[in-house]
């Protein structure tokens with residue numbers, strides 16, 4: 001379980017000047033197309049098809065914002081309070097995209113990382129079966145260069161043998177040239193392995209940013 005109780009789609013932004021006003025902490029998810037980003041967001045928010053909103057035609061190249069909220073009060077005073085934005089960054093590295101579109105994606109993601117004042121946590125999703133691509137490396141470097149220490153979610157854990165896990169994590173780490181301090185969490189949306197670890201990190205940020213109310 002996690003601190004937030006519900007999540008809902010808020011808005012899409014095509015340019016950084018369309019981002020919602022700052023005010024709430026932001027938690028971003030990045031990853032190449034097909035890495036399992038939507039599936040992971042759906043599992044973490046416990047809302048079956050939530051992040052597939054980001055996949056509807058016209059939205060795939062946008063930064064999509066979701067509100068995370070928690071319950072407040074009891075009985076008649078019960079209500080809901082938004083505590084964070086979950087930010088779904090456009091999936092990159094889509095084979096069919098032409099160079100123009102690719103450049104646009106890159107700019108959008110880089111602008112967001114550069115301009116967001118409330119970004120507190122970045123998850124980078126990478127398929128555990130494969131070595132990170134050139135685009136994954138660029139993404140990892142962008143995140144680092146903007147001052148963030150991404151948490152890597154190594155997705156589709158259920159698709160490899162237990163004996164391969166450490167080898168694949170090492171491959172991810174060396175290909176990204178990530179130091180030992182970069183956390184890599186093996187994760188499966190199917191078995192939910194790794195989910196509690198992700199919640200712990202997420203909750204740490206949410207709790208720090210949203211002190212409990214009396």
Ligand code: GDP
Nearest residue numbers: 032033034035036037038039156157188189190
């Ligand atoms: P996105 O493009 O990064 O948003 O990727 P999706 O969430 O759409 O996932 C891409 C494909 O991988 C879909 O067919 C998912 O069902 C599958 N997938 C995602 N996560 C997992 C996982 O943990 N295990 C398995 N076996 N398949 C997964």
